[in-house]
Amino acid sequence: MIPTQHTLVIRIQAGGSDDDWGRFYSLYERPILAFAASHSLSEVECADVLQETMIKMLRVGFARFDPTKGRFTGFLFHVARCCVVDALRRRGRREGRHVSIDAAAELGAGRTPFELVDGNDDPANLAERAGEMALIFRALDLMIERHCFRPRTVSLFKAVTIEQRDPQKVAEEFETSVGNVYEAKRAVLARLRRMLQALDRGADLEEALAA
Amino acid sequence: MNSPIAAISDEALAQLVFESQETERCVKAPPSDILERVRQFMVLYRDLAAQPLGPGLLYQIRRAEEAQFQALDRKLVVGRLSKSDYHPAGCDLACDDQQMSRHHFEIELVDGLYVLRDLQARNGTFLNQQPKRITEAVLKEGDLISAGSRAFIFLGDDASLRVGAC
Numbered sequence: 001m002i003p004t005q006h007t008l009v010i011r012i013q014a015g016g017s018d019d020d021w022g023r024f025y026s027l028y029e030r031p032i033l034a035f036a037a038s039h040s041l042s043e044v045e046c047a048d049v050l051q052e053t054m055i056k057m058l059r060v061g062f063a064r065f066d067p068t069k070g071r072f073t074g075f076l077f078h079v080a081r082c083c084v085v086d087a088l089r090r091r092g093r094r095e096g097r098h099v100s101i102d103a104a105a106e107l108g109a110g111r112t113p114f115e116l117v118d119g120n121d122d123p124a125n126l127a128e129r130a131g132e133m134a135l136i137f138r139a140l141d142l143m144i145e146r147h148c149f150r151p152r153t154v155s156l157f158k159a160v161t162i163e164q165r166d167p168q169k170v171a172e173e174f175e176t177s178v179g180n181v182y183e184a185k186r187a188v189l190a191r192l193r194r195m196l197q198a199l200d201r202g203a204d205l206e207e208a209l210a211a
Numbered sequence: 212m213n214s215p216i217a218a219i220s221d222e223a224l225a226q227l228v229f230e231s232q233e234t235e236r237c238v239k240a241p242p243s244d245i246l247e248r249v250r251q252f253m254v255l256y257r258d259l260a261a262q263p264l265g266p267g268l269l270y271q272i273r274r275a276e277e278a279q280f281q282a283l284d285r286k287l288v289v290g291r292l293s294k295s296d297y298h299p300a301g302c303d304l305a306c307d308d309q310q311m312s313r314h315h316f317e318i319e320l321v322d323g324l325y326v327l328r329d330l331q332a333r334n335g336t337f338l339n340q341q342p343k344r345i346t347e348a349v350l351k352e353g354d355l356i357s358a359g360s361r362a363f364i365f366l367g368d369d370a371s372l373r374v375g376a377c
Binding site for chain 1 (some may be wrong): 216221224225227228231232234235238239241242245246248249250251253256262264321322323324326347349352353354360366367369
């Protein structure tokens with residue numbers, strides 16, 4: 001569900017401004033890194049994949065993307081996957097062994113350092129999943145950074161959602177009621193949901209935050 | 212999150228939030244120079260009269276001058292010495308730069324990968340503004356090669372963008 005701003009893609013296909021490119025980079029930077037990391041690439045290799053994917057998209061990717069043939073994210077992550085394969089082949093050379101394109105593709109498939117997709121290592125699904133995770137993370141991060149909630153609400157939310165602690169114990173620790181703990185969780189999730197819905201409709205992160 | 216966001220429960224959304232944090236823990240921030248390299252590429256590439264599809268080097272003769280592209284077949288030698296009848300072993304791409312060696316670096320296609328080699332140049336060849344001079348390195352799309360006072364952006368083969376290529 002990585003929302004691709006349709007108008008952004010159209011603008012970039014028509015040449016695009018520096019600002020358009022900046023938005024594109026900022027939207028897909030972490031999803032591409034997460035996708036690369038899901039193929040057991042090192043930190044440096046992930047950065048290589050990001051650079052290569054961005055340049056390939058700028059060079060020919062946008063010109064070749066045909067919206068009648070599929071979704072933009074599918075196309076983008078197909079390019080990213082090719083870059084992952086290239087990164088694995090470069091690794092092969094560094095390690096003094098020849099890695100064919102087919103072997104590299106096989107080597108990269110399904111080797112995940114963390115469970116992105118339950119028992120499903122289809123590259124397209126992995127890409128989508130990695131992208132979704134990165135987007136949810138960024139949306140939440142932005143909400144917190146912009147002080148959309150009081151620090152106490154954020155702490156309660158993090159304790160029960162991210163640290164997955166028992167709400168009763170969290171309530172005792174914060175000297176509040178369990179009801180307040182659930183209310184904090186509900187409030188943050190409701191705002192996050194509105195933001196994700198806005199992103200899904202094509203808003204960028206800033207616009208979605210205001211939704 | 213294949214279902215619309217409106218259709219999933221609070222608990223399912225909370226689980227996605229949890230997973231997103233776990234996933235992000237494995238993703239390290241990329242070096243900030245990547246965005247800079249992408250921007251640099253964009254400026255020069257847009258400046259070209261015709262956008263090339265094959266591999267090669269993107270460069271400017273002097274700052275504020277038009278961008279140039281030197282296509283690369285299997286091998287490309289770059290340096291100060293130009294190829295001529297007197298110097299048949301001159302460079303494929305000759306640069307009028309006193310800080311470059313006569314034969315400064317070469318790029319060769321080896322097993323489908325483009326390999327950059329320093330040709331024992333006096334002032335060295337550098338990759339992506341790293342302080343350590345290189346002797347050999349496998350190139351990737353958008354890599355910045357510095358030689359003498361010149362900078363070159365490497366562009367690879369676009370074949371991998373063809374559907375089903377990998």
